[in-house]
Amino acid sequence: QVQLVESGGGLVQAGGSLRLSCAASGTIFSITTMGWYRQAPGKQRELVADITNGGITNYVDSVKGRFTISRDNAKNTVYLQMGSLKPEDTAVYYCHTRYVRGASFWGKGTLVTVSS
Numbered sequence: 001q002v003q004l005v006e007s008g009g010g011l012v013q014a015g016g017s018l019r020l021s022c023a024a025s026g027t028i029f030s031i032t033t034m035g036w037y038r039q040a041p042g043k044q045r046e047l048v049a050d051i052t053n054g055g056i057t058n059y060v061d062s063v064k065g066r067f068t069i070s071r072d073n074a075k076n077t078v079y080l081q082m083g084s085l086k087p088e089d090t091a092v093y094y095c096h097t098r099y100v101r102g103a104s105f106w107g108k109g110t111l112v113t114v115s116s
Contacts, residue, residue: 002027
């Protein structure tokens, strides 16, 4: 029943900005942590940022100061505001949510391409 739908990916010039959104539908259990991962070709999937239900955030060092994660609990939605984008940010970005009893779910991914 739980589905995560990402939106907001696309093509942007280096130095530009994008805002990713992920809405969770069909939620049965309460969401604890929501986050964004990314995977570039030939590389392992890595955590970009996550946020707990208490609002505590965590970022990979490479995006600190450039990306901001936030959530709207009423809408079961997590956002990733990406600024000062670099070509190395190019990847498929995946939404991930974790629920109170351990279940977790992945979105299908949205492609972000940053041109130089």
